[in-house]
Amino acid sequence: MLQPVRTKFRKAFKGRIHGKAARAVVLNYGQFGLKAIEPERIIGKQIEAARVALTRYMKRTGKVWTRIFPNIPVSKKPTEVRMGKGKGSPEYYACRVKPGRIIFEIDGVSEDVAREALYKASAKLPIKTKFIKR
Template sequence: MLQPKKLKHRKWRKGKSLNREVITKGIDIVFGNMGLKSLESSYIKDKQIEACIKEIKRVLGKKGRMWLRIFPHLTRTKKSEGVRMGGGKGDIDHYAALVRPGTILFEVESKDRDLAILALKSASYKLPIKTKIVEKNES
């Protein structure tokens, strides 16, 4: 599982509600020639990111390369089932990455354009948000 090596605090507060504005950082393709861009704002769990990585690597094989542009550094807590109110904050359930509209999630480099599109499209089915495939010159 993807998780941070070291945290300042084990259990963070939730923070502000999801901001729907388009961001200005992390919106350009830097490493590859194609990318998967988010169109919605959401939290993406570490298991969902792992599933996307596995799917992209399965489709690409050795014919391409992949870069991960998001990382699940936020802790999400949950109280165990059947526990009454109170008693403090629940245990860490999973880690998540905050994604805003316009963020590049994954980048792919492949000489075969159709293979790169297929890899990103199959990865987009594993995510809980709407995404768009973009190329380096049009991002």
């Protein structure tokens, strides 16, 4: 599961995801990609599940680039705990994804294989995505 080696602060504010993506909006590495259409937080487990689905369908041919990384700690209080007593401890790490951001890029496979592989990967993500090609 993806998570940063160290962070400046242990806990982060929830925040809101405003506007369109400014970075990672064009294909830099591969021929085909998966682009986010709506804003959402994607957690490390979801990224890993999508990556596994992608590489399994491609039968480990070609190359995959992951253009997002979960670096935001998401805290959670234990179940059945009363209100107050501070913020909960960090449970997992997430990535804030804006619309227009490329999540995965792949190369070295045909367009049909790439389209199906990225479709399977998108099923593991909590957002609507779009298949794009160079």
